Amino acid sequence: MDLDLAQVRAFVLAAEELHFGHAAEELSISQQALSKRIARLESTLGRRLLDRGGQGVRLTEAGQRFLEPARQTLAAADLAVAAVLNAHRPLRIDVWGHLYAPMRTLAQVATGEPRLELGHGRDLSSVIAALLHGDIDAAFGRVHAPLPGGLTHRLVRLEPVDAILSADHPLANAPAIRPAQLRDGVLWAPGALHRLDFLRRFAESFGVRERAEGSNLGLDHFLADLAVDTRRFGLLPADVPLPPRPAIRSVPLVGPTPLYAWSLLWRGNGGHPLLDALVSAFVAEAERNRWLEYDPVRDWLPERHPAPSATP
Template identity: 40%
Template sequence: MAELDLGSVRAFVAVADNRHFGEAAAQLGITQQAVSKRVARLESTVGSVLLSRLRAGTGLSRAGEVFLPHARALLAAADHALVALSGRDRPLRVDVLDTRLASADLVREFYAAADRPAVDIVTSTGLQAARPALKAGAIDAAFARLTGAVGDGVRGIPAHVERTLVVVGRGHPLAGRDRVGMAELAGATAWMPGNAPDSEWAEFWDEVSAAFGVRIDTTGPNFGYEHFVGGIAADTDRIGFIGEQCRVPDHPDVVRVAITPPFPAYPWSVLWHPDNGHALLPDLVEHVRRRFRARDLAGAWLPEGDRAAFLR
């Protein structure tokens, strides 16, 4: 029986998550050519084509869809084995979804307040990836959207409410406005290619769409924030939404417009598994608990499930 190479499996999962070989290479810290070689080696080993290379991006073949959950489980088990060997003195591993988001700011605040403890930042596609990683011990904490019981024994508490802003190109009719109400955006199309399919954040924006009549367009490969702001700058019809703390690249032809209440707000929670014995984990959870302010909900629109979770 052929043996699987973990590096090849990790490259496959990275491409499946990012839908793009270049983004996967950036995530893994290797070249795009190396990612391609690893995926090709894996496909040769399993005897199936796992990825469909299309003009619009990279998707999963039928074999890839079957293999992906097993690949994730394999990597989680390998990471858990390394964690078990490394002991409690290893850095605290925290999944922030993306280093440009408010979640990374929360960890930076903890890092500064706790006198620079050993912390490793991890990025992922959200709750679907974080849940098994928390259970396996591959990560110690994760920031995600959580409206109820997450399963696998994982716990969570409210961490932060982050208001959203509208971004438009300088040629858009809203470019000269300081603020806009969500009612005025009904019928507009918001381009958000970074919304990972079937993620908790994609679901959040589906609920925003249903509540305010804004169409959410996730088409096109997610080439990163530079491509996103460039696309917004070049379009006089589309809008985009970003978190107030999201550090998107500056662009001379992109304008940020505040949203008047009620404004959609990102509901961040911190998640962890109670069996995790890392010495720094209780400090991080307590730091988040102390800094969370329910009054930040004032003016914020949240789906009913999120609001109930943040007020209980």
């Protein structure tokens, strides 16, 4: 049977939003028009895909089976259109990353490439949604849970993390610190800790009971908040360029060294002619700079990987 892509798109948005009003707004149509499109799709398939009732919108068993292939169908259609209309558009890549290094990593790999358009998502969830909707072509993230179908990733960098302390902190002048030595300190997080999975897992793994949260207002604000409390500590990549600030110390973490795992994410069916070249450049740069070195005896990853792999 032939499927109407407008009907399929209406179903997918309604299934993702679980709200007809939001889905209709996304498509710039009325709720009545959205309902009609989904009803016609259900009639074509001979199966009910969504239940609408007093408890809101929910997927039926048939709808659950249909959702992922429907997403892939829309992605393929979007790529077909893009291949004709957008052959020369920039590759849209999101460099979200709080205080970590997607931008610095990308700068080492893609210097001089004029066809990159950078975005700045709020968190990994918003980045994934943008990828699924085709709003961006690629993004960075620490993949710490199964990805939705249709997305793939490749590990591109493992970043050693240092402790950032007030100059008056008792460990500020140590040549190195073991993570367990920080258990009586206060972990300072640039945002809600439940949204910062790496920091949350670090605290849980090394027994850091006290945590403090603030807004992510940039590096200077982050360091200023650390400097005023001698019990606080933060975590930053070991090679992040810190501004000159006598009230702050950066001390290596050892035994083990925490590593932040950055992956490049994209839709599994590719779609942009620059994407393959970008992935190949990351692979070459990772090998040249030894970005993927990992020793389970020496290093710590929240996911407790037996060994990182550079393959999807």
